[in-house]
Amino acid sequence: MSANSSPLSRKEREKEQHRKDIMDAAMRLFAEQGFHAVSMQEIAAEAEFATGTLYKFFPGKRELFRAIMLDVIADITSELRPVWDSAEDPLEIIFKFLHARRTAFRKRYEYIRLYNMVGNGFGSSGDEIVDGLIAERRQEVEKNLKKQFTRGVEQGLFKPVNVDVLARLFEDFCQTIIRSEASRGEFDDETVSSIKDLFLNGILA
Incomplete structure (x- = not known):
């Protein structure tokens, strides 16, 4: 308040x-x-x-679904935003964000399953307000990822890559894995390390 x-x-x-x-x-x-x-x-x-x-x-149920999802999105956002304020090196910030987001999704996997269920698994719920807000949050994540990738390139930590494309691909890659886990209700503690090994280590200078 x-x-x-x-x-x-x-x-x-x-x-x-x-x-x-x-x-x-x-x-x-x-x-x-x-x-x-x-x-x-x-x-x-x-x-x-x-x-x-x-x-x-x-x-109706659609309005009820919307209220549930808007509350969940707000809660997840409030948990994740502070991660970007760190002064640590870009790789550490990105790694911590992965941990924080996966933890947030893991706690709420039934809500992610609900979202997929309502949208029949097509990555959209069909609710313009919910889908619009999720799209805004993803754009916010991509913006922050781009900032960290840019810092990394400038510091010589990352290879000189197209940070716009990199941020978009990395966000899509992570979303696919995390949503798949949430849909199944099965979580492997090695997932974040695997993402780092498969994706982030490939762009290290």
């Missing part, structure tokens, strides 16, 4: 808790049965709310 914001009233706190309870209940059912198999009535029952109350918060 910012210094200029007013504390929530009791009614507002209760409303926010009810919203969270509904989202948590929905995620439990989505994880167990799949997004398309769960009805709003089942979500209401799981959350112990009347169906009418549920619809006051979320007009």
Whole structure:
């Protein structure tokens, strides 16, 4: 809460808790049965709310999905952004970002599976707001990667490469691996080291 914001009233706190309870209940059912198999009535029952109350918060499953994903994206973003502020050498910063992002995704693998489930595994959920925000965050990551790759080239740490292409390819490479792990729910602790060996070591000067 910012210094200029007013504390929530009791009614507002209760409303926010009810919203969270509904989202948590929905995620439990989505994880167990799949997004398309769960009805709003089942979500209401799981959350112990009347169906009418549920619809006051979320007009449908798509809106519920959107709210869940926007919260998750915000949480992941807040965890990852501080990594880029380090004054360490570029390779170490990139390596730490890989660890941090993989940890963030690993904690939330069921949400990544939900995203893939809603989009039928095509890398898009079909929700313009969610997909648009994810695209913005990926652009932000690519921008930060480009900055670190540029620093690395200038310091003689990396080979003189096209940093725009490198940042885009590296982001795509990492996303593919991490999303694949999240979809399967199987995580190998050697993954980050493998990414470093397969990709980063290849551009070292």
